[in-house]
Structure formats: structure tokens, C-alpha cells
Amino acid sequence: MSDKVLKKRGKHQPTTLLNIFRGTDASNTKFQTFEVPFQSGASVLDALIWANENLDQSLSFRYSCINANACKECMMLVDGEVEYACLKRLEKQVMRLEPLPNKKLIVDLVTDIVPPKEKFLTTT
Amino acid sequence: MDFMTTDVLIVGAGAAGMYASISAAKSGAKVILIDKSLISRGGATVMAQMTVAAAIGHQEADHWTHHLADTINSGRGLCNENLSYLLCKDAPEKILEMRDWKTDWANDDGQIRQVMAPGHNVKRCCYVDFLNTGPAVARTLRGEVARQSNINRVSGVTIIDLKVRDGKAVGAIGLNNETGEFVAIGAKAIVLAAGGLTQLFQRNSASKNMGGDSHALALRAGANLMDMEFVQFFPIGHLAPRLVGMDPIMWDPFRYKLGGHLLNNKGEHFIESYGGADGEAYTVGRDLASYAIIKECEAGRGSPNGGAWLSFQHLARNELETAFGPIIQKLFENNIDLTKQAIEVAPIAHYHMGGIEVDSTMETKISGLFAAGECVGGANGANRLSGNAIPEAFVFGDIAGQSAGSHKDVKRNFTPIDGEKMLSTTFDQLYKQSSNKTVSSEMTSRKLLSKLQNIMWTQVGVLRNKEDLHDALLNIQEIQNDMFPKIQPSPGTTFNPSLMDWLDLRNSLLSAEAICLAANGREESRGAHQMEDIPTTIDSFMKNQIVSLSSGQLTTIWKPVQRIKLNLGERCQIKF
Numbered sequence: 001m002s003d004k005v006l007k008k009r010g011k012h013q014p015t016t017l018l019n020i021f022r023g024t025d026a027s028n029t030k031f032q033t034f035e036v037p038f039q040s041g042a043s044v045l046d047a048l049i050w051a052n053e054n055l056d057q058s059l060s061f062r063y064s065c066i067n068a069n070a071c072k073e074c075m076m077l078v079d080g081e082v083e084y085a086c087l088k089r090l091e092k093q094v095m096r097l098e099p100l101p102n103k104k105l106i107v108d109l110v111t112d113i114v115p116p117k118e119k120f121l122t123t124t
Numbered sequence: 125m126d127f128m129t130t131d132v133l134i135v136g137a138g139a140a141g142m143y144a145s146i147s148a149a150k151s152g153a154k155v156i157l158i159d160k161s162l163i164s165r166g167g168a169t170v171m172a173q174m175t176v177a178a179a180i181g182h183q184e185a186d187h188w189t190h191h192l193a194d195t196i197n198s199g200r201g202l203c204n205e206n207l208s209y210l211l212c213k214d215a216p217e218k219i220l221e222m223r224d225w226k227t228d229w230a231n232d233d234g235q236i237r238q239v240m241a242p243g244h245n246v247k248r249c250c251y252v253d254f255l256n257t258g259p260a261v262a263r264t265l266r267g268e269v270a271r272q273s274n275i276n277r278v279s280g281v282t283i284i285d286l287k288v289r290d291g292k293a294v295g296a297i298g299l300n301n302e303t304g305e306f307v308a309i310g311a312k313a314i315v316l317a318a319g320g321l322t323q324l325f326q327r328n329s330a331s332k333n334m335g336g337d338s339h340a341l342a343l344r345a346g347a348n349l350m351d352m353e354f355v356q357f358f359p360i361g362h363l364a365p366r367l368v369g370m371d372p373i374m375w376d377p378f379r380y381k382l383g384g385h386l387l388n389n390k391g392e393h394f395i396e397s398y399g400g401a402d403g404e405a406y407t408v409g410r411d412l413a414s415y416a417i418i419k420e421c422e423a424g425r426g427s428p429n430g431g432a433w434l435s436f437q438h439l440a441r442n443e444l445e446t447a448f449g450p451i452i453q454k455l456f457e458n459n460i461d462l463t464k465q466a467i468e469v470a471p472i473a474h475y476h477m478g479g480i481e482v483d484s485t486m487e488t489k490i491s492g493l494f495a496a497g498e499c500v501g502g503a504n505g506a507n508r509l510s511g512n513a514i515p516e517a518f519v520f521g522d523i524a525g526q527s528a529g530s531h532k533d534v535k536r537n538f539t540p541i542d543g544e545k546m547l548s549t550t551f552d553q554l555y556k557q558s559s560n561k562t563v564s565s566e567m568t569s570r571k572l573l574s575k576l577q578n579i580m581w582t583q584v585g586v587l588r589n590k591e592d593l594h595d596a597l598l599n600i601q602e603i604q605n606d607m608f609p610k611i612q613p614s615p616g617t618t619f620n621p622s623l624m625d626w627l628d629l630r631n632s633l634l635s636a637e638a639i640c641l642a643a644n645g646r647e648e649s650r651g652a653h654q655m656e657d658i659p660t661t662i663d664s665f666m667k668n669q670i671v672s673l674s675s676g677q678l679t680t681i682w683k684p685v686q687r688i689k690l691n692l693g694e695r696c697q698i699k700f
Contacts, residue, residue: 024618041366041458057568057622058614064161064331068371070170070259071331073162087369106302110619118163118279120126120300120307 006055007035014038016090018047020059021098026105031096034059038092045074045085048097048109060108061085075100076109125543126300126307130156130276132528133296133311135283136318136338138167139514140497142265143218143521144315144528149272151529156309157275160282160301160318160624164266166333167319168498169517172258174377175241175249177511178215182231183238183247188212189690190245195512198243198409199477199505200651201666202351205688206484207503210523215515218522219250227264228252239380241510242409249511254377255370255451261514281307282627283337285550286314286345286493287541293345293493294539297546301624304617308543312536313492313528316342316480317521320498321635322355325473326581329361329372335573335628336635338499342480343634343673347488350501350668350683351478352635353642354652356508357586359413360386361472363431367458374451375434375469376510381447386413387433387466388425394432411507411652414471414586421470431470436462471586475513477504477652478642481670486524492533496524502668502686506651561606569611569625572603576629576636584640589656590647597640604633638671638678645669645680 005017018034034055036047045063052059064071067086074085077098085097103111132148134141137159145157159166179191192212196203219236223229229250230237238247252260269275280301287295295310321336322328339349360379362372378384388394395401398416400408417432427433436444441463445452452462460467479501486494497517504512528534583596608630613623646669648662649655667682 039366041368043368052621053568053570053574057570057625058620060619060621064166064333065171065371066332067368068171069369070371071161071165073165084369089368107618110302112302114162114279114302118277120128120278120281 005033005035006051008054014092016047016092017094018051019094019096020109022108024105024107026099038090042090043086044078044083044088044090044095044097047090048085060110062110062113073113075113077101125547126305127310127543128156128276128307129310129538130154131311131534132156132313132315132525133309134158134315134317134525135296135341136167136316136497137163137277138169138317138319138497139261139265139517140521140524141315141317142269143518144317144496144525145275146265146268146272147522147525148315148529149274151526153274153529153534155272155275155529156278156311157269158278158281158283158298158309160280160337161333162279163269163277164262167331168334169514170258170262171329171331171371172261172514173255173371173373174251174257174380175239175511176219176251176257176261176514177241177244177248177509178219178250178515179212179248180216180219180236180238180250182236186246186248188216191215191248194244195504195509198507198509200507200661201505202354202651202668202685203505204502204668204686206686207482207500208505209688209690210484211503211512211516211519214519214522218515218518222261222264222518225264225268227260241380243509244511254381254448255374257514282624283318283341284627285546286341287546288345288490288493289539289541292491292533292539295541297543297550299623299627302619304620304623306543306547308541308546310538310541312533312538313494313531315486315494315496315524315528316499317496317524318499320476320479321632321639322473322476324577324580324632324636324639325355325585326577327361327470328473329358330473335632337628337631338480338495339638340631340634342488342493342495342499343638343671343678345490345493346673347490347493348481349479349638349671350481351506351642352501352638352671353646353669354477354506355473355639356410356475356477356652357414357471358474359410359417359471360432360434360469361474363427363468363470364429365458365460365467367460369454370458372472373474375467378436378448382436382439382443385435385438386469387435388420389427389433390425394420394425409507410510411654415654417471418586427468429468429470431468433466434469435466437464437466439463475508477501477506477508478639485527486520487527492528492531494524494528496520506653561610563607563610567607567611569613569622569629572607572611573625573629573632576600576603576632580636580639584643587654587656588643590644590658593640593644597637597644600633600637600640604637608633634673641678641680642669642671
């Protein structure tokens with residue numbers, strides 16, 4: 001993974017640096033920095049959606065409902081605290097995003113939150 | 125390739141899918157209930173705020189025929205009245221069944237509270253809590269689903285295509301999102317309950333999963349869609365300031381309870397000048413309110429972000445707190461003080477009246493393929509009555525589940541399906557499309573989804589015209605034919621968002637094209653389909669438009685509206 005900060009060229013506006021855990025190996029802590037526009041009142045999830053669309057289509061995180069805090073899928077660590085990304089406000093500073101530590105890591109910010117009884121199991 | 129078999133496969137696990145799974149299981153069938161997100165959490169149900177319409181008559185004398193009359197009136201002449209009839213007749217027993225299953229409908233000593241909502245003739249709308257009806261309903265159904273031993277729940281599998289053989293639905297292929305592996309499911313009957321398509325529009329109240337999956341799956345399986353041009357725009361979606369942790373539909377219950385003032389940038393009430401009545405009563409229909417706000421914006425009288433002002437500043441703080449205590453606190457956390465400021469609201473895509481064409485058993489024209497919930501077309505005609513979405517999910521879910529569970533093919537042996545072959549056929553077809561156009565190497569499915577949302581919002585939105593609709597169709601076909609085939613999902617197996625986006629885009633393009641085609645065909649204004657250049661409703665268009673897919677081409681035909689045979693006017697003594 002490159003050390004280069006992922007950002008959009010030619011934009012001069014307030015930004016936030018998101019330092020995001022990447023990869024599928026929980027013991028190999030790799031972080032990648034994404035520069036995203038800072039907008040007052042925006043959520044961390046807004047910034048992740050922007051980064052996924054504009055900087056790296058492989059950046060992985062879970063969400064469904066976007067705004068309502070109803071689906072409860074976007075839970076992650078923000079600066080070491082468990083937060084819903086849709087509720088946590090973006091701050092004008094570096095923010096560190098990591099997957100939930102007590103769940104099995106799948107990739108990036110995605111952990112295994114599917115209940116064991118809801119897994120696809122081959123039956124034939 | 126992983127493989128599962130079942131009697132009934134249900135695609136989508138919101139209220140309709142969960143109700144269908146319970147009813148199918150009770151009829152003795154083995155059920156797989158599958159969702160691309162998490163069971164009960166990924167769709168519209170969990171986001172529903174408040175109103176559930178049903179003529180239980182706990183507050184005022186009521187009868188389902190009155191609910192039916194209101195539904196049909198609201199549908200502006202296009203309701204499939206056989207479906208509206210089922211919705212209204214069965215809604216009361218579903219509300220009470222949900223109560224038996226421990227949904228805590230707001231009540232006074234067992235009398236369920238019901239409130240007035242626009243378009244209803246009496247207090248008819250039940251709720252659990254002002255902003256939490258959806259989560260409560262989802263929780264109840266999730267619990268009931270878990271109690272049925274013959275329902276196999278599967279979260280995190282995206283259904284890619286349905287398999288139809290000899291005119292019968294026999295299975296599906298999907299992507300296991302977490303593992304990145306493709307899966308196949310053999311089934312004797314299938315229920316599509318994967319919700320609506322309002323995510324296709326830039327301003328919306330949808331979850332990420334509501335981009336027209338049901339409609340695209342149905343079309344490719346050979347089923348018909350109807351009334352696709354009718355998208356309901358909720359007039360007062362939250363616009364500004366940025367508000368997190370709240371659904372953008374949240375101002376609806378505020379208006380039910382407190383009225384509020386809808387104002388233009390001159391501080392004037394304006395709904396009245398468009399022939400509606402607003403003020404404290406909140407009785408104006410959704411289509412008229414959306415129209416009025418857009419027109420005010422066009423006349424330069426909109427709010428700064430392109431909407432209208434909604435003000436509760438005339439109310440005392442204690443009135444607000446008595447009505448909405450915890451929510452007033454949540455608004456404070458968002459730096460919003462309703463006693464000191466108005467907020468900006470604007471129309472947002474909220475519900476889709478059109479959808480899959482079904483008969484009264486919820487079966488499509490493909491044997492063994494059923495549909496339920498918002499993805500079904502017809503019951504709400506050209507404009508949905510508020511409060512009808514959740515009862516529709518319950519009632520149609522129940523009927524679809526019973527029909528699928530007792531379908532004649534459920535007693536047969538499986539038709540084996542070759543998942544590998546089906547998958548390679550699907551992908552071969554996608555990649556064999558070629559185009560001379562070049563596409564930027566930076567172009568992604570996610571960017572094209574945003575581009576599509578922009579086209580749908582600006583050219584196929586609240587107010588339409590012939591020229592824009594025509595352009596929109598060409599723009600969408602260009603993405604479909606020239607750009608989509610050049611997009612490659614990024615490699616990777618586990619939870620690959622670019623592959624999921626790519627599958628979403630494939631469905632969204634087809635569903636968006638179906639809406640555009642139907643909107644181009646309806647050369648009049650009716651209900652939610654408002655044409656600026658043809659502002660009148662034309663009697664000869666009082667008919668349903670059917671969209672189907674054959675040899676890769678979408679085509680439309682017209683069908684007469686299905687009228688009900690009951691003499692309702694006499695029965696409930698009200699005038700249609």
C-alpha cells in the first residue's frame with residue numbers, strides 16, 4: 001500500500017484527513033490517508049462515501065440507510081471510540097478509522113456482523 | 125459453487141419479505157429468506173417514521189370501504205382496484221396480528237391511537253412512536269421469522285439473476301458479499317420483495333439498497349412492470365442545515381402534530397395560491413405540495429438551498445417539547461433550535477407507485493414468480509395515500525407468502541439448475557456488448573450511479589417536460605450501451621464494493637430506463653407524473669402502461685385499468 005495521501009487535485013477548500021485501516025489482515029496494521037472535503041455538519045459516513053466515489057472504489061465499509069441511523073451497519077472505531085459513522089461528525093483534523101476490534105475482520109472497515117444463523121450454508 | 129435448495133425463495137427481508145416468509149412457512153413450505161444487507165435492516169421498513177393506515181376504527185367510526193375510497197381517489201383513476209381492495213380490506217387484521225406479535229401500537233387502554241393524515245376522511249393512521257414505527261415493526265417481524273423453524277435466513281447475499289425454465293421460476297444465482305463467491309439457489313417458487321427504486325433520484329429518502337433491484341430482476345425474468353412513470357416525491361424532505369441521525373422524512377410527524385408553517389423566502393404561505401389548503405391542518409396532497417414548492421423556487425421565491433421554509437417558531441418551547449421531547453434534544457445536538465429558526469425542506473423521491481404487475485395472488489406472468497411490497501405496481505395508482513406503504517407490505521407479503529407456499533410446483537421435485545452455466549451466461553452477455561466509445565480509466569460504477577441519479581433528478585424529477593424526458597432516455601441508453609460495458613469492477617474477492625456497485629448499476633440502469641420510457645409515453649399530467657408542457661389530465665390516458673423486456677429491448681403497451689366489482693358507493697354511503 002502506498003504511503004501517498006489519496007486526494008483530488010486542484011481543489012482548495014477546507015479538508016479532513018482520514019487515516020483509514022486497509023486490508024484483510026488484522027495483525028498487519030496498514031493505514032492509508034484520504035483527503036476529503038470538510039463540510040460543517042457532515043458525518044464521517046458522508047466523507048467515506050465521497051472517498052469511495054472519488055478516490056478509491058475498493059475502499060470497503062458497510063452502510064445501508066445513510067441518514068436515519070436505523071440499519072446500524074456503519075459501526076466502527078473513530079479515534080479509538082466505537083461510533084456510528086453516520087452519527088459521528090466530521091472534524092477539521094486528522095481522524096483515524098478502524099474496524100470494530102471485537103469482530104472478525106473481513107476487509108478495511110468491514111467486520112463480520114452477520115449473525116451466525118444468517119450465513120449462507122450449502123445444503124444440497 | 126455453493127448451492128442451496130428450498131421450496132420458496134424470498135428476495136428481500138423488509139416487512140413484505142418477512143411477512144411473506146412467515147406465511148409461506150405456515151403453509152408448510154421450506155423457506156429461504158435472503159437479503160443483500162442484513163435481515164430486517166436494509167430496506168425501507170426500518171426507516172419508516174410513523175403512519176400505518178388501516179380502518180380499525182378505534183378512534184372514529186371507520187370501515188375498510190372508506191379506506192378503499194380514499195385510496196382510489198388518491199390514485200387519480202389508475203389504481204388496480206383489485207389490489208387496492210386487498211390492501212384496504214386486509215390491513216386491519218394485519219395491524220391486530222402485529223399487535224398479537226407484540227408490536228406496541230400507541231394506545232389508550234387497548235384502543236389503538238389513530239391520527240389524521242392527508243387524503244384520509246377519518247383518523248386512520250396507527251403508529252408506535254412518532255419516529256420509530258418502522259424499527260418497531262421490523263423488530264416484531266424479525267422475531268416472528270426467527271420463531272419459524274422452516275425459515276432459513278441469509279444475510280449478505282446479492283441476488284444477480286433469476287432462473288426461469290419453461291415459463292417457470294426455478295431458482296437464482298447470487299453473490300455472497302462477504303466471501304466474494306457466487307452461489308446458486310434452487311427454488312420451486314420465488315417472491316420478489318426487494319423494495320422500491322427511489323435511490324435512482326439524487327434527492328431521496330432511500331437506503332442504498334433501493335435502486336430498482338426487484339424491477340430489474342423481474343424484467344430479466346420475463347415479468348411485466350406497470351405504472352413505472354409514477355414516483356412519489358415527498359414534499360417536505362429535510363434539506364438544510366445538515367442533519368445527521370434522522371431520516372429526511374422526519375418533518376411529516378411534526379406537521380401531523382403541530383401543523384407548522386410552510387413559507388417561501390418572502391415569509392408568505394403559498395400552498396393556497398396553487399389551489400391547496402395548508403396552515404395548521406396539513407391536509408394538502410403530496411403531489412400538489414411538491415408542485416407548489418418547485419414552482420416557488422422557479423419564481424425565485426425558494427429558500428437558499430432550493431426548497432421552502434418550514435417554521436415552528438410561532439410555537440412555545442414547551443409545546444414543542446411536550447410533543448417531541450427527545451427529538452427536540454436530538455435537533456439541539458444538530459445545532460437546530462426550532463423556536464429560533466426555520467429549517468429548509470424540499471421534495472425528495474420517497475416512494476414508487478409503479479412496479480411489478482401481479483394478479484390477486486401476487487403472481488407475475490411467470491409461473492411461480494411472485495412479488496410483494498413496494499415493488500408491486502397498481503395498488504396506489506398515480507399517487508399513494510400516506511400511510512399505505514406499510515399495510516401494503518404486510519398484506520401483499522402475507523398473500524404472496526401463502527400463494528408461493530401453496531403453489532402447485534412446491535409439491536414437485538426440483539428442477540436442477542446449473543449455477544455455473546447460468547453465471548457464465550450472465551457475465552458473457554454483459555461483456556459481449558461492445559462499443560467504440562472510450563471511457564475514462566477513472567470512471568467507476570459508483571460515479572456512473574451518481575451520474576444516473578443526476579439525470580433522473582434533473583430530467584425525470586418532480587416537474588417533467590417532453591424534451592427533458594426524451595434527453596434523459598438517450599442519456600441513460602448512452603450509459604447503458606457505451607459506458608457500462610467498459611467498466612470493470614476492481615479485482616478482489618472479499619466484500620468487494622466495486623463489484624456490488626457494478627451489480628447495482630446494472631439493475632439501476634434498467635429500472636431507470638423503464639421509468640423514462642413510461643414517462644415519455646404518458647403525454648398528460650396525472651398524480652405524481654406532472655408535465656409542465658401538458659398540464660392537464662387527459663381522459664384517454666386513464667389506463668395503465670405496461671413495460672416488458674424482450675430480446676434486450678424495453679417495450680410498452682397500454683392496458684385498461686382493473687376496476688372493482690363491489691358497489692362501494694352504496695355500501696359505505698360515500699360518493700366517489
